[in-house]
Amino acid sequence: MSLLEIEDYRLAFDGFEGRAHVLDGISLSVEAGEAVGVVGETGCGKSVLARSILRLNPAPPARVTGGAIRYDGADVLAMDKAALRRMRGSDIGMVFQDPVTYLNPVFTIGQQMAEVLRAHDRRLSRAAIRARSVALLESVRLPEAGALLGRYPHELSGGMRQRVLIAEALAGNPRLLIADEPTTALDVTIQRQVLALIADLVRRMGLTLILISHDLGVIGAICRRIVVMYAGNIVEDAPAEALFGRPLHPYTRGLLAAIPDLKRPDHLPASIPGSIPNLRQPPPGCRFHPRCPLAMPVCAQVKPVLAPAGDEASHRVACHAVATGTALGAAVPRAVPA
Amino acid sequence: MTAPLLSTERVSVRFGTKLAVEDVSIALAPGATLGLVGESGSGKSTLLRVLLKLQPVSAGRVLLDGADITGMREPDLRPLRQAVQVVFQNPHSALDPRSTVHDSVAEPLRILGGRNRRALRDDVLGLLADVGLGAEFLWRYPHELSGGQKQRVCIARALAPRPRALLLDEPTSALDVSVQAQIVDLLQTLQRRHQLTYLFVSHNLAVVRLLCRQVMVLREGKVVEEGPVEQVLEQPREAYTRALLDAVLSPGITSLP
Numbered sequence: 001m002s003l004l005e006i007e008d009y010r011l012a013f014d015g016f017e018g019r020a021h022v023l024d025g026i027s028l029s030v031e032a033g034e035a036v037g038v039v040g041e042t043g044c045g046k047s048v049l050a051r052s053i054l055r056l057n058p059a060p061p062a063r064v065t066g067g068a069i070r071y072d073g074a075d076v077l078a079m080d081k082a083a084l085r086r087m088r089g090s091d092i093g094m095v096f097q098d099p100v101t102y103l104n105p106v107f108t109i110g111q112q113m114a115e116v117l118r119a120h121d122r123r124l125s126r127a128a129i130r131a132r133s134v135a136l137l138e139s140v141r142l143p144e145a146g147a148l149l150g151r152y153p154h155e156l157s158g159g160m161r162q163r164v165l166i167a168e169a170l171a172g173n174p175r176l177l178i179a180d181e182p183t184t185a186l187d188v189t190i191q192r193q194v195l196a197l198i199a200d201l202v203r204r205m206g207l208t209l210i211l212i213s214h215d216l217g218v219i220g221a222i223c224r225r226i227v228v229m230y231a232g233n234i235v236e237d238a239p240a241e242a243l244f245g246r247p248l249h250p251y252t253r254g255l256l257a258a259i260p261d262l263k264r265p266d267h268l269p270a271s272i273p274g275s276i277p278n279l280r281q282p283p284p285g286c287r288f289h290p291r292c293p294l295a296m297p298v299c300a301q302v303k304p305v306l307a308p309a310g311d312e313a314s315h316r317v318a319c320h321a322v323a324t325g326t327a328l329g330a331a332v333p334r335a336v337p338a
Numbered sequence: 339m340t341a342p343l344l345s346t347e348r349v350s351v352r353f354g355t356k357l358a359v360e361d362v363s364i365a366l367a368p369g370a371t372l373g374l375v376g377e378s379g380s381g382k383s384t385l386l387r388v389l390l391k392l393q394p395v396s397a398g399r400v401l402l403d404g405a406d407i408t409g410m411r412e413p414d415l416r417p418l419r420q421a422v423q424v425v426f427q428n429p430h431s432a433l434d435p436r437s438t439v440h441d442s443v444a445e446p447l448r449i450l451g452g453r454n455r456r457a458l459r460d461d462v463l464g465l466l467a468d469v470g471l472g473a474e475f476l477w478r479y480p481h482e483l484s485g486g487q488k489q490r491v492c493i494a495r496a497l498a499p500r501p502r503a504l505l506l507d508e509p510t511s512a513l514d515v516s517v518q519a520q521i522v523d524l525l526q527t528l529q530r531r532h533q534l535t536y537l538f539v540s541h542n543l544a545v546v547r548l549l550c551r552q553v554m555v556l557r558e559g560k561v562v563e564e565g566p567v568e569q570v571l572e573q574p575r576e577a578y579t580r581a582l583l584d585a586v587l588s589p590g591i592t593s594l595p
Contacts, residue, residue: 041515041516042514158378187378187541188582188586188587189377189581189585191585191587192584192587195587199594214514214515215587216589216590217586217588217589217592220589220590220592221591221592221593222594240591244589244590244591254516255516256589258515258518259515259544260518260519260544260545260547261589262544262547262583263588265547265548268548269515269518269519269522270519271516271517271519271523272516275484
């Protein structure tokens with residue numbers, strides 16, 4: 001049994017202008033110990049998916065319209081408030097993008113750590129809380145952890161704040177850590193340190209990781225398996241080597257070709273024509289077909305399902321052109337040379 | 339060498355006890371693109387504000403076409419306002435949500451004056467065409483536009499007074515990568531078409547490498563290194579520049595230490 005199983009999960013948001021079908025049949029299984037990266041651009045649903053696992057999307061306006069999510073065999077969608085509380089933080093920890101907004105400016109780091117620790121275990125003594133807080137801050141390699149407890153968020157740099165939030169996410173000894181763009185608000189040098197920390201925690205504590213990012217460089221630094229999302233669908237799910245070495249979905253290829261790469265200064269990034277669809281009236285069939293260079297008539301009629309493709313059994317793609325071999329014959333290199 | 343269009347000579351900006359910019363000389367050569375690189379707190383935004391005369395300096399001089407404009411006040415700054423325009427990072431907050439595309443782009447033209455309503459509309463249409471937007475966008479509101487389209491509107495507005503230089507403050511950082519390439523492409527086309535001078539402020543070294551010939555690296559308000567982009571980004575002399583380059587994660591698998 002997988003640690004996390006998402007099966008044909010569908011989520012919509014109701015708004016004044018109609019219902020937006022934000023997640024359109026997501027199926028994803030994550031095994032214990034895996035580090036999975038979910039990549040996609042604005043509006044692809046990656047953050048909504050991450051929040052769905054913890055049922056953090058406010059409902060209404062969110063509305064689950066189908067499918068199932070199971071964590072360790074338990075039906076997440078059927079959980080009552082108490083069960084949800086137990087799962088959040090102690091089974092699954094979560095780290096968000098902007099460390100500034102997730103720390104309360106008027107409480108010290110120590111007070112905020114204590115709040116999290118008490119939420120997991122109400123009987124903890126003050127001394128135990130202090131000892132555990134220091135241990136957690138040290139585990140995310142924050143120096144002088146004891147002194148840090150008395151400081152306020154504004155006295156900390158962005159990288160330090162994100163480390164504090166990671167420490168809080170680890171407070172309940174979760175088995176699964178969901179990190180949603182954890183380094184996007186940080187400078188590149190700090191980003192690298194925080195990513196190295198997350199990679200190290202995953203190794204040392206045997207954590208299962210789901211890392212959400214728009215940045216394939218960030219994902220490629222930690223995750224051995226990459227899931228690509230577009231407009232509420234998973235379009236490709238592959239081992240990292242295969243995804244970078246032999247991407248199959250036309251959207252994945254387009255995304256890789258659009259990224260400027262310092263290592264290849266002669267590569268001229270090519271943009272993907274068109275723009276993301278309106279999810280209130282998504283295109284029929286494959287949601288990418290209006291922008292797809294390989295689109296065939298069937299693409300506008302039938303939604304493609306994720307199916308094994310490529311050399312590895314764990315490489316799956318949702319694309320009619322790939323399935324019929326149209327794309328395989330004309331396999332384009334991962335980026336069009338300039 | 340021709341005189342720089344816009345430059346500073348050893349400017350410093352002090353905020354309380356902190357020097358946000360320290361002894362920085364920067365020069366925008368006409369028609370060229372200078373990249374300005376640095377992490378948060380490096381002073382790049384403050385320096386940008388100095389060049390726009392939005393930020394008084396504590397020491398040093400600001401020059402437009404070689405003439406000292408350091409002490410100049412607003413009505414006398416008109417030549418600078420027309421010659422130098424700015425495009426900000428976040429197109430979502432740079433446009434008034436209650437103004438149509440037409441009104442946003444027309445505003446600088448209205449201030450310059452001398453156009454009736456029809457001429458104004460024609461000029462706005464011309465500017466929109468310049469950035470690849472058709473007449474159907476004229477009466478749309480920002481919320482009806484994608485991020486890339488909004489940034490195009492901001493660029494059109496910046497071009498309205500026919501500036502000679504654009505200061506581009508992270509113009510692609512808030513955009514998706516699939517759109518980023520379009521905007522980089524557009525900026526290059528516009529530069530050729532109008533012989534524009536660019537200052538391109540960014541933390542994304544790969545985009546700087548694409549767009550700039552010269553680059554300046556700032557750290558804690560001071561210039562760390564400057565020179566041709568190939569040299570600075572391929573054989574950096576300073577350890578800090580090297581650290582910045584090493585931290586860049588290329589798309590692909592990287593093993594972290």
